[in-house]
Amino acid sequence: MTLRAEPIAARRLLLEPLRTGHAEPMAAVLADPALYTRIGGAPPTRADLRRRYTAMLAGPPDPNEAWLNWIITAPEPAGTVQATVRTAPDAAAPGHDHPSAALAWVVGTPWQGRGLASEAARAMADWPARNGVRCLTAAIAPGHLPSERVARSCGMAPTAEHQQGERIWRRRAPGAHPCR
Structure with a gap:
């Protein structure tokens, strides 16, 4: 897969495409323990x-996958957005691939409630769509209303599917194959 942020x-x-130099400012953005109440973990150093x-920039081991990561700058770093793009072959049409992208976002506590996550996620979601990705998904903790609003702003709708306790939201381009 040749997509690059x-x-x-x-x-x-x-x-901004992720760089290792973003580690210092992003450690401050991600320092609030409240960010981890739903997703688990603790603030990273x-x-x-x-x-x-460094590992993310090295890329995935699977050649059918691409990791696209950006820092939200507004004008200082405020969060991250990411798209994991996977390509699956079409059994019905050999030689045709069906790329899909799993999206995620996080905005630091001081920048929440300003619509930045929605604006950043929409900009990110439109980018893979312009580059041939026909299906977008996001995994959201049930009842996490801010993330649900972000997903809706990207044109996603909730599905009946769950993955690791999170509900899958999906947006499929008109005429695109059913996506998973």
Whole structure:
């Protein structure tokens, strides 16, 4: 898979492709323990993020997958958005692939409630769609209303599917194959 994150400008923010140098400012953005009440874990250190970002930038071991990661800058770092793009072959049409993207987002506590997550997620969701991805999904903890609003702003709707206790939300391009 040849997709690579590139800068994406939105009205109030810029999505910058992830760099290891983002570890220091992002450690401060992600420092509030309240961010982890639904997703688990604890605030990462700069060293944790540097290791994580280095691994993310190395890319996935699966050649049918691409990891696209951006820092939300508004104008200072405020959060992250990511798309994990997977390509699956079409059994009915050999030689045709069906890319799909699993989206995720997190905005630091001081920047929440301003619509930045929705604006950033929409900008990110539109990018893979412009690059041939026909199905977008997000896994959201049931009842997490802010993330549900973000998913709706991206044109996603809840499904009956669950993955690791989270509800799957989906947006499929008109005429696109059923996606998983």
